[in-house]
Amino acid sequence: MPDRAAAPTLQDKLAAAKHASTALATATTEQKHAALRAIAEAVRTGADRILPANELDLANGRENAIGAGLLDRLRLDQPRLDALAEAVEVVVGLVDPVGEVVRGRSLPNGLQISQVRVPFGVIGAIYEARPNVTIDIAALAIKSGNAVVLRGGSAAAHSNGALVALLREALESAGLPADAVQTIDEFGREGATELMRARGLVDVLIPRGSAQLIQTVVRESTVPVIETGAGVVHIYLDESADEAMSVDIVRNAKVQRPSVCNAVETVLVHAGAADRLLGPVLTALREAQVTIHADERAIGVVPGALPVTEEEYATEHMALELSVRVVDSLDEAIAHIRSYSTAHTESIITGDLGNAERFLREVDSAVVMVNASTRFTDGGEFGFGAEVGISTQKLHARGPMGLPELTSTKWIVRGQGQVRG
Amino acid sequence: MPDRAAAPTLQDKLAAAKHASTALATATTEQKHAALRAIAEAVRTGADRILPANELDLANGRENAIGAGLLDRLRLDQPRLDALAEAVEVVVGLVDPVGEVVRGRSLPNGLQISQVRVPFGVIGAIYEARPNVTIDIAALAIKSGNAVVLRGGSAAAHSNGALVALLREALESAGLPADAVQTIDEFGREGATELMRARGLVDVLIPRGSAQLIQTVVRESTVPVIETGAGVVHIYLDESADEAMSVDIVRNAKVQRPSVCNAVETVLVHAGAADRLLGPVLTALREAQVTIHADERAIGVVPGALPVTEEEYATEHMALELSVRVVDSLDEAIAHIRSYSTAHTESIITGDLGNAERFLREVDSAVVMVNASTRFTDGGEFGFGAEVGISTQKLHARGPMGLPELTSTKWIVRGQGQVRG
Incomplete structure (x- = not known):
């Protein structure tokens, strides 16, 4: 845990996530599964840590009269924790997209080229007061070998803080760096803006929530965005x-x-x-x-x-x-x-x-x-096994997104001394 | 040709490109090939229209002392026109990516789903004083069923103007809308900025040129960008x-x-x-x-x-x-x-x-x-048959880009009255 006297800045956290992303990117599927199983276990048995934090958010929400629908989305209880843990276990069952050879061939000069799926690196997620998304998106990011920076909305900050602590402990228990999961709720709106401008440290930004939230992210970001959701x-x-x-x-x-x-x-x-x-x-x-x-x-x-x-x-x-x-x-x-x-x-x-x-x-x-x-139109109905979101843009991913949409690719070229004529 | 008294605004041109993109997207490969062959012919035999315009740009360049390297890139002559025409004919020989079924399956409820390549719609290209790029990128856009808005730099504005006129005539001769190719050089730097903000009218922006140009586009655009090029x-x-x-x-x-x-x-x-x-x-x-x-x-x-x-x-x-x-x-x-x-x-x-x-x-x-x-690291060497650019970002395309990287996909769902339970 960071020392209170030297609380990390947002840039510290982004740099830590980027550094940790290398270990995630090269982790074996078995290591990632160990982390995911530890997360499921921690969520299922962690009511004593999670629910008091959630109660603080709910009390704040009632005080600020945020409305019954939002309060319901914010609320966690044992059945919901069980469902969340189960969702993480479903992610364990999905095929690991990292390392998949998308295509490849031998060139006339003997070079062998292949295009292979690799993690993005660091995924940023911006969403609104739904603590279940914290676990969902972290599990999908870990399975696809990515570090993740979470901005979950101040109304759920206590819940998200408790969940992120569990996520980080679970990563460490599996021999993976805790820094691969970061929350930046404490930096407020300015923190969200800084995240959107962190091109070079964050590889892709996924907003989930209202049309207004998504439009703000699209307009403000220099980090590439996958636009999700709004459906007329x-x-x-x-x-x-x-x-x-x-x-x-x-x-x-x-x-x-x-x-x-x-x-x-x-x-x-x-x-x-x-x-x-x-x-x-x-x-x-x-x-x-x-x-x-x-x-x-x-x-x-x-x-x-x-x-x-x-x-x-x-x-x-x-x-x-x-x-x-x-x-x-x-x-x-x-x-x-x-x-x-x-x-x-x-x-x-x-x-x-x-x-x-x-x-x-x-x-x-x-x-x-x-x-x-x-x-x-749904990742589950399409047989992807998980709901990363539904992309309404044309770049990279379009429609329901599965785990492969949380990866990029790189080209691998194997030669024996070839030079270009 | 637009009446001088009512010259189209940049928004007029973008809207015209978007409108024309529908015809391009649904054009047959044969129609697109007819347009490309007409372009090759017009470039090969169009010296009397192209070279005087190019001479104006060269004269301006010499007056502004833009340097021997830039002048050389700007210069067109008959051998270079022949090479450009040949490059367009190479594009005719490439496989049309539109309509390719990327994947598909039958769902347990009998729905048949398939993911199919479709054009982006409107591609924006921002590049620097190289008239050959005008022909290159237009040919690749047309082959992949996209409309294209070209911003080629004021130093090549006369050359680009002559080339775009040929491109538009060639489209019309093949029964396709001339408006699928637009140049916005006449709107200067402000036009480039407006293009970068035209989210909703332009589907993707491809900058080609110096690291500085590319960084400006990445920073200023709300339109999704494919970052190309810089190589340390x-x-x-x-x-x-x-x-x-x-x-x-x-x-x-x-x-x-x-x-x-x-x-x-x-x-x-x-x-x-x-x-x-x-x-x-x-x-x-x-x-x-x-x-x-x-x-x-x-x-x-x-x-x-x-x-x-x-x-x-x-x-x-x-x-x-x-x-x-x-x-x-x-x-x-x-x-x-x-x-x-x-x-x-x-x-x-x-x-x-x-x-x-x-x-x-x-x-x-x-x-x-x-x-x-x-x-x-080159589209030609990798066997893609054409050089769209080399993506250095992780979203959508990474490394050498071929024609398929100029397309998006959509999901097609065929049912017999299915509803969700």
């Missing part, structure tokens, strides 16, 4: 859409878990199918307490709907609210999506092969679907 | 290094083409081999007019060497200058590389298997080599 997600009901399928998919995409990024926000419906489909679809949604915002042409079919605004088309509600618009063609649907989508996930419901293929080709989102619920 | 490259002569191989490789890496990023800048030599190797290696370099900067321990073995400075260890000379340092161990060599390398390319010359493997594992550069000249 669309479903287009084509003229030939099956009625029962339309009802099932729209209901599932809006109602099953409205607070997540892959929930639908706008349903577009072809004018030739509006009379046939809107009644049953919207009846099902009203039964599930969904508030409907409808455009001029849809509002006649939807008794009790509110008029939709431009702003709502661009809003990720994360709640039981849905915008509905009637369009005259697939082209108009695609144009609407181009204007308002965050390029996360869009789905077409159709029986028409040509329209399905055009939608898949022309809609430029991270995930494009035919006849499926947008809720399937 | 090292060769480490291990205790067991073969003498003839050491001489050949160091000479090749320094002398064959000193002005490029994969040329060596510092040779580290194990103390146990310094007496044996430094004499022959440095004799060969002196014969090639290389100026040697040596550390205290090497300077005794190298008559006529200048003392090396910390600053030189960190400098990419791009000239016939070389720093030399004696180290006591592989660890000390790796530590030196960690301190001074730009993580471009490093090579170890050794006969020791264990040291070779440690060097490959522990040196975290884009390309790490055993017993080979660092000059092999």
Whole structure:
């Protein structure tokens, strides 16, 4: 533990993480697994250290009236610690991406070249008052051979402090440097800004949380960012859409878990199918307490709907609210999506092969679907075994990210004295 | 051509490029090839339009006394136009990366998912007074289905203007939108800054040129950047290094083409081999007019060497200058590389298997080599068929970049009405 009289600066911590990253990068899978198992054990049996710290954060939260939803996300208890420990054990079961040979060949001059997965080095994570993310992201970083610098939000600072102490002890118990996990909550907002400018010490920054948080990180960072999350997600009901399928998919995409990024926000419906489909679809949604915002042409079919605004088309509600618009063609649907989508996930419901293929080709989102619920955009559903986040940018990773997306590559060249002619 | 009275603003041009990018993204390979062949033809037979414009830039350059090297890079003539046309024809011969299925599977619920290569959309390129880059990067962008916004430096503005006019005509002759190629030279430095901030309109920015240019782009951009180029490259002569191989490789890496990023800048030599190797290696370099900067321990073995400075260890000379340092161990060599390398390319010359493997594992550069000249770090040498640049960052692309590095991916999900349980 650092001496209080000489508390490390943020730069000290970043430099320590970078130094420790070398040991993580060259650690064997067995060493990393030993650390992860120690983390799971410490989380499962560490209630006496974790919950009092969490109680301090909860008390502060109640004092600052942060709202029931945020308080619930902040709260830890034994069942949640058990679930967190289990999640870490799931990470142990994933394939270690480090060392995977991505491609390789022999060149005509006898040089052998191969492209091999290597850790990034130091990952920075900026997120909001969710102590479970502290464990999640640290476990994924360790498994992929990366050091990690965590900025988890002042509202969860006591909880994160207790969890980071456990993480560091677990690393040491496995013979890996404790400094591979750092928290910088104590440096407040200025610390977050300094982290975003730490190009050279931090290799990649992953923001997780509100659209506002993510936009701030994207705007302020000189460190490369993987932009995750915000989802203004669309479903287009084509003229030939099956009625029962339309009802099932729209209901599932809006109602099953409205607070997540892959929930639908706008349903577009072809004018030739509006009379046939809107009644049953919207009846099902009203039964599930969904508030409907409808455009001029849809509002006649939807008794009790509110008029939709431009702003709502661009809003990720994360709640039981849905915008509905009637369009005259697939082209108009695609144009609407181009204007308002965050390029996360869009789905077409159709029986028409040509329209399905055009939608898949022309809609430029991270995930494009035919006849499926947008809720399937998820690392777990895709079979990646872990949820690193969903990238909505085009560089490096796009869509659900698995462990390989937490690595870079390097080229290895083996020669016998070759020189260039 | 735009009316002078209503010349498009930079935002107009970016919006036009984004709009045109949809047509490029969905163009067939045949359409793109027709455009590329038209470009090659226009460059080969367009001397009457291109060379007078180039002469204006050269005259300005001479007036501003920009130096013989820069003038030479700026100059176009018929042989250079022929070479440029040939380079475009080489791009026609490359595999089109768009549509490649990277991976895919069927999920237990019957959903079929596949990850498919798609163009980025709009690529921004910022480079310095080299008109050949205008054609090179436009050809690579078009082949990979991207629109491109070019900022080629005011010193080459007339040449670039003439070349971009040809590029746009060639696109139109192939039925593709001329707006997929834009030049923004007329907006000066402010235009470059605006391009760097055009997140949402430009998907990725590729700077090519001096370290200073690249650092400016990295610092100023909110658009994701692929950092290319700067190479403070090292060769480490291990205790067991073969003498003839050491001489050949160091000479090749320094002398064959000193002005490029994969040329060596510092040779580290194990103390146990310094007496044996430094004499022959440095004799060969002196014969090639290389100026040697040596550390205290090497300077005794190298008559006529200048003392090396910390600053030189960190400098990419791009000239016939070389720093030399004696180290006591592989660890000390790796530590030196960690301190001074730009993580471009490093090579170890050794006969020791264990040291070779440690060097490959522990040196975290884009390309790490055993017993080979660092000059092999090159898209052409790696068999990519084209030189997009050499990435020195860890996100998205690392090392020599081929056409696939100019694409992103998207996930396609095909269902039959699946909803999430």
